[in-house]
Amino acid sequence: DAKTTxxxxxxxxxxxxxxLPCNHSTISGTDYIHWYRQLPSQGPEYVIxxxxxxxxxxxxxxxxxxxxxxxxxxxxxxxxRDAAVYYCILRDVRAGGTSYGKLTFGQGxxxxxxx
Amino acid sequence: xxxxxxxxxxxxxGMTNKKSLKCEQHMGHRAMYWYKQKAKKPPELMFVYSYEKxxxxxxxxxxxxxxxxxxxxxxxHLHALQPEDSALYLCASSQERDPTEAFFGQGxxxxxx
Numbered sequence: 001d002a003k004t005t006x007x008x009x010x011x012x013x014x015x016x017x018x019x020l021p022c023n024h025s026t027i028s029g030t031d032y033i034h035w036y037r038q039l040p041s042q043g044p045e046y047v048i049x050x051x052x053x054x055x056x057x058x059x060x061x062x063x064x065x066x067x068x069x070x071x072x073x074x075x076x077x078x079x080x081r082d083a084a085v086y087y088c089i090l091r092d093v094r095a096g097g098t099s100y101g102k103l104t105f106g107q108g109x110x111x112x113x114x115x
Numbered sequence: 116x117x118x119x120x121x122x123x124x125x126x127x128x129g130m131t132n133k134k135s136l137k138c139e140q141h142m143g144h145r146a147m148y149w150y151k152q153k154a155k156k157p158p159e160l161m162f163v164y165s166y167e168k169x170x171x172x173x174x175x176x177x178x179x180x181x182x183x184x185x186x187x188x189x190x191x192h193l194h195a196l197q198p199e200d201s202a203l204y205l206c207a208s209s210q211e212r213d214p215t216e217a218f219f220g221q222g223x224x225x226x227x228x
Contacts, residue, residue, distance in 0.1 A: 043205050043219030045160065102171065103148070103217055105157035106146060
């Protein structure tokens with residue numbers, strides 16, 4: 001399975017933008033890039049996903065490098081509620097592949113937001 | 116309704132007990148997942164069901180036995196567990212393993228004594 005590398009932790013101040021990086025140098029052409037987050041005492045929550053182009057939704061933006069070997073999750077204005085563990089995940093959508101259907105979590109980045 | 120409901124929320128069981136965890140969703144999702152999460156670690160995939168059939172077993176010990184009786188329900192039967200099996204067990208569902216979002220339940224906190 002293709003792996004992702006994220007910083008162990010990051011800090012931000014409230015109402016400032018946050019850029020969470022992820023490296024995935026062994027990504028394959030059939031891997032989608034997913035981001036999930038897990039708030040304390042809750043199950044993981046979907047944030048955003050993309051394949052090649054940058055993506056925006058109401059929660060965040062996803063910037064994908066042209067060679068797809070890295071991506072950045074952007075929270076435009078961090079709030080205290082955004083303090084969580086953020087996971088960058090590669091998901092293989094190639095039917096018949098050995099990792100098809102898996103959503104495999106890496107270590108993630110612990111985001112701390114200061115008031 | 117975008118909810119995955121897991122019961123019970125907490126469970127304490129002895130090593131000789133048999134218990135079951137239950138997961139339910141009514142979103143019409145045909146893929147369902149079991150994950151195990153130890154404290155301060157990421158969730159680890161255990162099983163994937165697709166259209167009520169087991170499609171992925173991540174070499175999980177046989178003391179964990181999954182069951183998918185219908186498209187809305189996923190069970191995890193537990194038997195002869197060890198204290199190191201104590202963890203948060205998470206259930207998730209998604210549209211048939213495609214790249215759209217997976218929805219997770221709040222988990223069952225299991226303690227084996």
